[in-house]
Amino acid sequence: MIPKSWPRDVVYLRAPHYSKALESNVVKTTLIFSKSDLPPNEQARNTSGPYTNVKITPIANPSHPANGQSGLFASQHLPPDSFILPYLGYVHGQADTDGASDYDLSLDRAYGIGVDASKMGNEARFINDYRGVSARANAEFRDIFVDVGGDKVEKRVGVFVLSAGKSRKRAKGIGKSEEILVSYGKGFWSERLAPPQ
Numbered sequence: 691m692i693p694k695s696w697p698r699d700v701v702y703l704r705a706p707h708y709s710k711a712l713e714s715n716v717v718k719t720t721l722i723f724s725k726s727d728l729p730p731n732e733q734a735r736n737t738s739g740p741y742t743n744v745k746i747t748p749i750a751n752p753s754h755p756a757n758g759q760s761g762l763f764a765s766q767h768l769p770p771d772s773f774i775l776p777y778l779g780y781v782h783g784q785a786d787t788d789g790a791s792d793y794d795l796s797l798d799r800a801y802g803i804g805v806d807a808s809k810m811g812n813e814a815r816f817i818n819d820y821r822g823v824s825a826r827a828n829a830e831f832r833d834i835f836v837d838v839g840g841d842k843v844e845k846r847v848g849v850f851v852l853s854a855g856k857s858r859k860r861a862k863g864i865g866k867s868e869e870i871l872v873s874y875g876k877g878f879w880s881e882r883l884a885p886p887q
């Protein structure tokens with residue numbers, strides 16, 4: 691099964707695809723390790739796509755800054771702090787970073803490892819930045835550790851609904867049919883010619 695509206699020229703992934711240029715000892719120690727080495731308060735998760743809690747939706751709204759592209763929308767209510775889906779793609783080191791990619795996310799800063807969903811990925815590649823769309827983001831990236839069997843976990847980037855907040859301003863979470871929006875960070879836009887306001 692492949693999600694509805696999935697582009698033909700992008701490979702749909704159910705697990706990360708590792709670059710051959712990544713040193714296997716780095717992968718084996720930093721990204722894939724024993725459950726007993728999980729950071730405190732972290733759990734081993736089970737997750738696999740396609741994800742029915744989200745919907746890839748072509749944007750046909752002239753006031754949306756990504757008009758003509760697509761976005762990722764909630765197909766059900768998503769409560770604060772809940773896990774939505776992992777961000778999958780081509781996992782690579784600095785040596786094979788595509789500087790022109792608009793889909794590259796950091797996975798491990800210390801080792802300069804990124805996950806690029808420009809040519810392969812899952813529904814998460816369609817998540818837009820909140821700037822020009824909404825007053826604020828409603829989701830964020832957090833590390834997750836996925837149970838890959840044999841007592842091992844794999845570090846990935848997960849997308850989560852923002853927490854309710856101290857004043858419980860965001861207690862509602864993300865409503866059904868609402869667009870899932872993160873902050874790409876100012877750096878993303880400062881490297882591009884026409885940053886949205």
Ligand SMILES: C[S@@+](CC[C@H](N)C(=O)[O-])C[C@H]1O[C@@H](n2cnc3c(N)ncnc32)[C@H](O)[C@@H]1O
Binds near residue numbers: 760823
């Ligand atoms: C990771 S992709 C997001 C999915 C993209 N809209 C698509 O249909 O493939 C990042 C690209 O989406 C567009 N984008 C995302 N958020 C945007 C925003 N707030 N304003 C303008 N363009 C945005 C930009 O072209 C950006 O380079």
